[in-house]
Amino acid sequence: MNAKITLAKEFKTGEIDKRLYGSFIEHLGRAVYGGIYEPGHPAADENGFRTDVIELVKELNVPIVRYPGGNFVSGYNWEDGVGDVALRPKRLDLAWGTTEPNTFGTNEFMNWCKKANTECMMAVNLGTRGADEARNLVEYMNHKGDSAWADLRKSHGYNEPWNVKLWCLGNEMDGRWQMGAKTAVDYGKLANEASKMMKWTDPSIETVLCGSSSRNSPTFGEWEAQSLEIAYDSIDYVSLHQYYDNRSGDTASFLAKTLELEEFIYSVICVCDYVKAKKRSKKTINLSFDEWNVWYHSNNAPYDKWSMAPNLLEDIYNFEDALLIGSMLITFLKHADRIKIGCLAQLVNVIAPIFTKTGGGIFKQTIFYPFEHVSNFGRGVALNPIVECQKYDCKEFTDVPYIDCIATYDEEKEEVTVFAVNKSQDDGAVLDINFMDFEGFKPFEFISMDGFDKNAENSFESSPVQPHNNALPEFDCGRMTAQIKPFSWNVIRLKK
Numbered sequence: 001m002n003a004k005i006t007l008a009k010e011f012k013t014g015e016i017d018k019r020l021y022g023s024f025i026e027h028l029g030r031a032v033y034g035g036i037y038e039p040g041h042p043a044a045d046e047n048g049f050r051t052d053v054i055e056l057v058k059e060l061n062v063p064i065v066r067y068p069g070g071n072f073v074s075g076y077n078w079e080d081g082v083g084d085v086a087l088r089p090k091r092l093d094l095a096w097g098t099t100e101p102n103t104f105g106t107n108e109f110m111n112w113c114k115k116a117n118t119e120c121m122m123a124v125n126l127g128t129r130g131a132d133e134a135r136n137l138v139e140y141m142n143h144k145g146d147s148a149w150a151d152l153r154k155s156h157g158y159n160e161p162w163n164v165k166l167w168c169l170g171n172e173m174d175g176r177w178q179m180g181a182k183t184a185v186d187y188g189k190l191a192n193e194a195s196k197m198m199k200w201t202d203p204s205i206e207t208v209l210c211g212s213s214s215r216n217s218p219t220f221g222e223w224e225a226q227s228l229e230i231a232y233d234s235i236d237y238v239s240l241h242q243y244y245d246n247r248s249g250d251t252a253s254f255l256a257k258t259l260e261l262e263e264f265i266y267s268v269i270c271v272c273d274y275v276k277a278k279k280r281s282k283k284t285i286n287l288s289f290d291e292w293n294v295w296y297h298s299n300n301a302p303y304d305k306w307s308m309a310p311n312l313l314e315d316i317y318n319f320e321d322a323l324l325i326g327s328m329l330i331t332f333l334k335h336a337d338r339i340k341i342g343c344l345a346q347l348v349n350v351i352a353p354i355f356t357k358t359g360g361g362i363f364k365q366t367i368f369y370p371f372e373h374v375s376n377f378g379r380g381v382a383l384n385p386i387v388e389c390q391k392y393d394c395k396e397f398t399d400v401p402y403i404d405c406i407a408t409y410d411e412e413k414e415e416v417t418v419f420a421v422n423k424s425q426d427d428g429a430v431l432d433i434n435f436m437d438f439e440g441f442k443p444f445e446f447i448s449m450d451g452f453d454k455n456a457e458n459s460f461e462s463s464p465v466q467p468h469n470n471a472l473p474e475f476d477c478g479r480m481t482a483q484i485k486p487f488s489w490n491v492i493r494l495k496k
């Protein structure tokens with residue numbers, strides 16, 4: 001198969017906000033306990049943080065981490081997780097049917113962020129609680145001066161404010177599974193008031209309104225429109241969440257889910273701009289894709305109700321999952337002008353790229369690698385190339401391009417990176433890439449993941465699914481001919 005790709009600097013879709021490469025830690029399963037935090041583990045530091053996990057988080061180069069949920073946050077009393085650990089209450093977490101010991105809380109998380117070179121994207125509870133508790137948390141976290149909540153923080157040993165800049169106004173408030181689920185109008189009013197008060201407490205923060213819990217939510221579209229009409233002026237982003245699965249075992253349809261993703265993103269942009277038009281507003285609301293991943297492998301795994309940190313949502317990912325993750329990242333970059341925040345859900349153990357054994361080792365899941373590549377090399381601006389290639393039909397979609405492709409251009413480093421997925425399970429492809437105005441640029445690295453069975457996985461014992469380096473593609477006068485394998489993830493890097 002041949003694919004003709006044309007690339008030029010003018011094909012810019014937008015500046016890439018580094019927060020597009022964020023992730024997520026929820027008090028869920030072994031994400032915190034046995035994941036990022038495990039006092040007594042041989043790799044734990046003086047704070048009980050697993051340094052083997054921190055090393056891999058640094059490799060992923062994750063600029064923000066959403067915390068503490070997820071569904072968990074909708075029943076969370078943040079005050080339970082601060083101050084003297086010995087005095088913190090154990091609570092039932094109704095979201096996941098577990099017991100939360102609260103031995104790890106907000107300040108511990110902020111300390112962990114510092115060590116992991118990342119920043120916190122904090123979610124407030126708008127399920128069982130309201131605007132008052134939310135603004136108190138902003139005061140506790142961000143207020144420098146003398147006030148009851150800031151003084152409480154100081155009395156906990158944190159004299160300087162944490163200055164958390166990004167705040168989620170609840171989580172999936174449209175979902176019937178959510179503690180304190182609401183109608184769009186009720187949520188819009190609450191989010192509006194909470195955001196106003198949080199910003200009056202600290203005008204430097206930005207807030208994220210909950211969009212629908214997925215594109216399949218029965219109120220999708222209407223939810224965004226109604227809640228935005230109420231809260232438009234006081235919020236900055238609207239959230240999107242989407243997980244994909246391949247329960248049917250139809251790989252061609254699974255990899256084609258990016259067409260649906262594309263529709264989803266486009267629809268949310270349209271709703272935001274529809275409300276903008278109605279309001280004759282000068283302000284543009286951007287998108288925060290703050291939960292996305294593949295999620296299904298672990299769905300029916302049993303666990304003990306009300307136990308602490310059980311093995312929940314521990315998907316072990318295979319090679320085809322890694323290809324979909326690569327394609328999803330490409331899709332996000334195509335909308336870099338509007339998607340400013342992204343959170344791969346989640347980061348450790350719970351539907352995550354990093355997997356640990358409590359008391360034991362660690363390994364990188366298959367999905368670790370495409371995320372690592374895009375997060376590290378996909379900086380600067382996104383360039384959407386013209387791709388002419390064969391298409392396929394499958395059960396769920398028609399006209400699916402075999403090749404997904406995006407390029408990023410880092411002007412400062414004078415680097416261009418081309419990311420491409422070949423969705424064909426049988427045919428390799430020759431990419432004939434015309435770099436129109438990149439004089440002096442030459443390829444210096446060609447990384448790929450290919451040759452694996454679609455079900456191949458990594459484990460503690462062995463990690464066969466890894467990227468490898470290839471011979472550099474032929475390159476002459478701005479024309480590159482790159483041979484890519486069937487069913488592959490590809491990263492071609494050029495510099496001046």
Ligand code: AHR
Binds near residue numbers: 072171346
């Ligand atoms: O990431 C797992 C869960 O998925 C989150 O808690 C929730 O927000 C979503 O439904």
